[in-house]
Amino acid sequence: MFSFDDYKEIVRIVKNVGTHATYKEALNRDKFILMRHDVEYSVDRAYALAKVESSMDFTSTYFFQWTNNSYNVLSRRNMDMIKDMHERGHQIGLHFALNGMTDMKQIRKQIVKEMDILSEMFGFKTDTFSFHRPSKDVLRENIKLPGIINAYQDDFFTFAENVTEDTPVKVKYMSDANHIWRYGYPNKDNITGYDKVQILTHPFAWCKKGYDNFNNYKLLAEEKFKEIIESIDNECKDFGEYKDWFMERTVIEK
Ligand SMILES: [Zn+2]
Structure with a gap:
């Protein structure tokens, strides 16, 4: 479980389906698979996973935090790794932490601000963000900003409150949060069974050997x-x- 070999198997399935897309590309498509990584604790772990993907000629989207307590996204070492990932063709975005903010106006402003600084500091444009531990209010708000893509906007994520038993899930979402695949494991059935799929993994949970x-x-x-x-x-x-x-x-x- 959670070894690089297990991860490679997921990538293999995604590649075989062939609808893998960036968030921007997915906006205009009827079928897509989004591969997303929210980076907590360790840029090294994200870098290692990105290299696994590169070895399979595969790219995905990595979201980094400004306000994480365990890594500094601007340290020379971390920046070098992130720039290298970008050069290998991975998408780099912001993993936005609310840090207690509840005012939607303030949240929108803060997202734009953090995205701008990220682009400025990295030296390339970032246009996508994901929320770290999104509140229900924030998901319900379905935040869309000019020129900026939200990984949880309704094009990519079906918010639970909008779903009844009769409404088919528009986008199948699978996440490995705390080593628990609450919405199903990204196996062949789950990945191929839906036109629109978003897979979220947290790189800190994955390593070469794979551990509990x-x-x-x-x-x-x-x-x-x-x-x-x-x-x-x-x-x-x-x-x-x-x-x-x-x-x-x-x-x-x-
Ligand atoms: Zn997070």
């Missing part, structure tokens, strides 16, 4: 531990004498 929830968090925490050691080591000359002590306490599995 607990062991995945363990490995993720170890990766972040190693990251802080290397960050300190790069900044402070006098850290060298302590570095080994710290490194011995990481048990990173490759």
Whole structure:
């Protein structure tokens, strides 16, 4: 579960269907599969997954946060990885966190602001965003902004309140949130059974070997531990004498 091999199988199915599209392309199509990644905790994990996709000659959309507490989207290292992903043909967008905001006017303004800064800092235009933990109010609002695409707008996402038993789901949505595929696993039946499909995965949940929830968090925490050691080591000359002590306490599995 959640190994790169499992992920490759999903990509294989999506590629075989052949309707895979970017959000912009999907706007004008009757059939599409959207492959989306919301990046939490670790840009490294997103980068690793993007490389898996590249190895299969496949591209998708990655959404990054400004206000994430565990990674800095503007650090030199993270920016280099994100720019490389962009150059490999992946779409880069904003993963917008509400951070307690409820006023729709303010939310709309803030999205535009964050998208503008993202484009400015990355040096290429970003025009797509997804919400981090969207509230029902925000989904109901169906926010559409000029020149900006919302991964949850009604073209790509069927909001639950609008669906009765008689209404077929316009867009089949599958998400791996907390290692639970609440709306079904992206297997062949689920991917081919609908004209419009949006698949959301969180790169932090996936790694080469594939782990259960607990062991995945363990490995993720170890990766972040190693990251802080290397960050300190790069900044402070006098850290060298302590570095080994710290490194011995990481048990990173490759
Ligand atoms: Zn999120």
